[in-house]
Amino acid sequence: MSEASTVTAAPTGVFTTTRARISARTLRTDRWWLPPLITVLGLGAFVVYATVRSFVRTAYYVADYHYLTPFYSPCLSTSCVEGASHFGTPLGDLPMWIPLGFAVLPFLLGFRLTCYYYRKAYYRAVWFSPPACAVAEPHAKYTGETRLPLIIQNAHRYFFYVALLVSLVNSYDAVVAFHGKSGGFGFGLGNLVLLLNVVLLWAYTLSCHSCRHIAGGRLKNFSAHPVRYWFWTQVSKLNTRHMALAWTTLGTLVLTDFYVMLVASGTISDLRFID
Template identity: 80%
Template sequence: MSAPAAERESLGVFSPRRARLTARTLRTDRWWLSPLLTVVGLAAFVVYATVRSFVRSAYYVADYHYLTPFYSPCLSESCVPGSSHFGTPFPELPMWIPLAFLSLPFLLGFRLTCYYYRKAYYRSVWLSPPACAVAEPHTKYTGETRLPLIIQNSHRYFFYVAVIISVINTYDAIVAFHGKGGGFGFGLGNVILVVNVLLLWIYTVSCHSCRHVTGGRLKHFSKHPVRYWIWTRVSRLNTRHMQFAWITLGTLMLTDFYIMLVASDTISDLRFVG
């Protein structure tokens, strides 16, 4: 075997541990469409969330106590009055630090290390592999055993923090039942906030780590009927984890966008009570 041929045999799809494809692809369908749509969807959310997290405007509706999830919890003196539901233990922050600096990094870590999102961006962004029966373009593959991908194993710890942040988002949704003149109030913004937080809870508890927490390490389900019941419910949700992962990206942007429109006086909140 010639030197170039030998080198070719050791790289990418021709390596001993990979399926050997002599052609670029064996597919006759539009296999590239799914990775492309995934890249577009993820990029759209990243760009929108990044801009909104740093712009520091139109993120709180004082009349109804609507607070966008991209700014929760807001714990700095830089926060507009009323938006700090848990006080302001931190001083004013420079513009390059998002006001929700305590939650956003953990939520980003939770999404990045999510088992579904790994599959999504491994295939669509890194093309590793781009699709079944499509040649692997990379020269080597070490899996999640070395830096930086070994960090993916921290997913369960991000899950614990995500649960806490979901509790905070729930509190924000409850506080938002506020009328313009005080007391109880209910409007379209409340519907959007509640639906968003419910879907965030479903996405969080349908996580593989939650499934492991509820039923992992048990040798006999019969001895733990309560945990087994919880595990079966989480497992059912887990089968739709991908759908909830995408749905919650959409509801997060919708919730923030609606609050931005109301807070900037572009539209008025549709009120049902108060």
């Protein structure tokens, strides 16, 4: 065996020879593990719920009021129930292993996975990189976001563009839902749920760091671009709440889908204000 093949890579990160030699994983005495635990439980619960609901193909559309859950929008297949395809059915029947909302779900997943806040959340909670401040990560090497799969994080801006289109689709769904059981205009509790979800989804999408860079990036003189400066200022205000919106929109997505499911399945009746 050659001498070169026996040489091991030098440790990186907290294991380098220049770092202090502390055998304990951390000297912290507080419950530093609690935030990562809550994060992984919250994200895991959403992933399980969203995955199940995306594949069951039941109780996702209320024909009487045109309520459509965001997990199935847009529904572009002839497999969709009648009326759920707000943009037509250019696709034929889909096998059961393909979710009816497949046209946008991968892009929305990509947008969330590459989001700057979610990166911090699951890097710490799932990969322990690092699990908390002043807590050594278990990995001996660190390559950053330069290799697969993490190099895909650099495509966040492109996922953002698709997320904008999806927000427009969801907005259209919310407008179409102002429909009465006997036809014409109608307004019920479901409309409030759909509207709340759409507004918060827009807030989360526009508070994205990529949106902030698109609004004001590469400008050398803000005074020469007053419109972009104003937009950048508004996006920057939203950006300070990006973490809260990231979690809130997970909740409103589940709430919206769950409410539509209850009404569509006949478990509850929609509270109508105008019908």
